[in-house]
Amino acid sequence: MIEVKNLTKTYGGNARGITDISFNVNKGEILGFLGPNGAGKTTTMRILTCFMPATSGTVNVAGFDVFEDSLQVRSRIGYLPETVPLYTDMQVPVYLRFVAGLKGVPWKEIKNRVAEVMEQVALTHMAHKFIGELSKGYRQRVGLAQALINDPEVLILDEPTIGLDPKQIIEIRSLIKGLAGARTIILSSHILPEVSMLCQRVVIIDEGKVKAVDTPDNLTSQLTKSNRVVARIAGKQADVQDGLRKIRGVKRVDCLSPAESGAGTSKYTIEFEMDSQSSNLVARLAGERQWDLYELTPMKMSLEDIFIRIVTEEEIKQ
Amino acid sequence: MRNFIFILTKEIRSYFYSPVAFVVITIFSVLIGYYFYNIFAAFSTISFQAQTDPMVASQYGVLNVTEFVIRPFFGVVSIVMLIMLPMLTMRSFAEEKKTGTIELLLTYPVKDLELVLGKFAGCMGIFAIMLSLSVPCLLLVAFFGDPEWGVIVTGYGGLFLMGGAFISLGLFMSSLTENQIIAAVLSFASLMVLYMVGSSSGFVGEKMGQFLEYVSILSHFETFARGVLDTSDITYYLLFAVFFLFLSMHSLESKRWRA
Known part of the structure; x- marks a missing residue:
């Protein structure tokens, strides 16, 4: 038309x-x-x-x-x-x-x-x-x-x-x-x-x-390949964050809600490179290090995220 | 044709929705009415004096109401038109541009020619109402005296043609800017220049002088006020109007030209 x-x-x-x-x-x-x-x-x-x-x-x-x-x-x-x-x-x-x-x-x-x-x-x-x-x-x-x-x-x-x-x-x-x-x-x-x-x-x-x-659906699924995972893990924050960063393909790790005491749980978002495995690597690491894993969710991107990503993509590349 | 009628009615309607038409028509009537009173009173005083005093009578020769009242009256009406008509035309395109309504208007299936002619006819309509309010003055003359009707008819014809020329120029100026004041000043200034060039015809050489005289916008009206229909004067006003309507159309169209 x-x-x-x-x-x-x-x-x-x-x-x-x-x-x-x-x-x-x-x-x-x-x-x-x-x-x-x-x-x-x-x-x-x-x-x-x-x-x-x-x-x-x-x-x-x-x-x-x-x-x-x-x-x-x-x-x-x-x-x-x-x-x-x-x-x-x-x-x-x-x-x-x-x-x-x-x-x-x-x-x-x-x-x-x-x-x-x-x-x-x-x-x-x-x-x-x-x-x-x-x-x-x-x-x-x-x-x-x-x-x-x-x-x-x-x-x-x-x-x-x-x-x-x-x-x-x-x-x-x-x-x-x-x-x-x-x-x-x-x-x-x-x-x-x-x-x-x-x-x-x-x-x-x-x-x-x-x-x-x-x-909108395709855009979401295409871009979700960038793999963001939210994990709630008990353990010392610095150790965990350090450990997560060393996983192959991880771009960045952010701590969303830090634990109040040493034994409490903290929430992290872990962003992986495109096409790398994600959730299973986190689970495997938690198993190896004997961290208690309370939550592990692959994140779907909202259109908002896609939009921001696409619009700011070039700046990130630079 | 259909679009032309819709635009014409909308134009006239919006002149009366906003007080523009009322203000312009009122001021026009007051100005010409005041002048008419003066000239008519002067004429009757002189007529009385001439009856009793032969000195006065010989000074003025034959006292003719057409010569003494109607012709100067038409002259003043044309000057007042020159001042008032830019106030009428200034809003036509400038306001639409300022408020953005032109964006919708230009995306409707309307030809630019229909738009320009519709706006022109709308202004002419208001102008016709304005002009018709001067008729009672002349009826008063006809009631007390015996004017030459031929002069009145050609005079009104001439005023109408001249008004068309003024309005088309005003529309063009309005199509150039989105600021109504600028549109009014530009059209007023250009009309003034066209009015004044005639007076410099005496000292610029013969050829140039003739040219300036021909260009001068009010000089063409003089024949009409004398009761003469001269095709060269009619042609002048018609060509003038067509020329500026053509320019306005292209000024609108130029928005759609590829840069």
Whole structure:
């Protein structure tokens, strides 16, 4: 449905843009777009929505090129920018009718369609209000409503839950989830649980480059190979830590909760190199040294860890 | 066409939602109304004096209400337009850029031409309302005197064309910046320059002088105020408007050009 190929955008001066971004989104899929602030998420989305051109590379939305067939692309997308820019001096239904008109909803259906969308995003009771009077959460819904008004095939949502309270976040998320299926959705966020909850696939982007594209599950299992193990062992902390460090393949050992007395247990996280055996080596060592082993858990990485790892990987290598 | 109508109605609506339209229209009416009162009162005083005092009568010659009231009135209306219309056009694109609403507008399936024409027509609509409020002054003249209707019709036609030229220039300036003040100052300054160049035509040589005279934006209105329809003047205002609408369109479009 959406094909992004070698997309590059450079701004004048030293401002960062994006370099050589490529990914695909399949029909009906929710794609998460993950990255720290300033990574290039908004830039990419603005190119996808024909707001600005790329320096090089192509984007194809529903078979139309964003540069060549801009109007065709624009009539097929719904876009919610990060700042949700709205005309604050208009009433909600008046604004939505205006958008419906511009987005090509037939004259006769405009009124019904506006009522429908307002119902869908739970805005009906705000119909008499001016947009300027609405709280952030309701503005977000108006933003979502204008994106949905022409029932577009593709939805591009830039940080749709930013600045909302927890209850609103849950509502918006379930709304987005409900929209999936018929529509293709790209959603940017730096809230990781959100992405792992909503999205079938994740693109991690940092400093304008794609760092990883995969399903949240695959990313997790791929990166768990780095092998972190949590162990609770009784014994003298210095000895144990020393012993653990000498195991082949261990990168680092941290003591999480030091024992209060010599005989108490301490908790350690042990990080192994990729592809080396892990838990069994710790168990074997404990057996050899006659430490009492109370707990031994291989750690699964959360998306948060993966994200931090991928984004900071290069610094670690250096 | 459809998009044009939606943008046009939204523009007019938002002029009235924000007090801009009210303020601009009110001040316009007050200024021209005050001037009209002065000139009309002066005319009636002089007319009275001329009836009783032949010296005064010979000083002014034939007292003609069209010559004495209506033509200067149109002149002042055009000056007030030059000051007020930049206030009307300054927000059109600059505000959308400042608040970010342009980002959504440009991602809707709307052609840049439809957008520019819609905004232009919106401003023209407000301007038409503004101008129509000066009609009662002339009705007052018609009630007490016997003006030449031909001059009034061509005068309004000329004002409308000139307003179109002012508005298109203002729209272009507004499309260049996201700061409304800068947009207003730029359009006001350019209109002033176009207004003043005519006065330097006397000492820059014959060819250049003719050119400056032709460029000068208010000089073309004089024929309309005399009740003359000159195609060269009509063409001037139409070309002026088309030129700046074209520039505004490309100023918007340039956002989408590949860097």
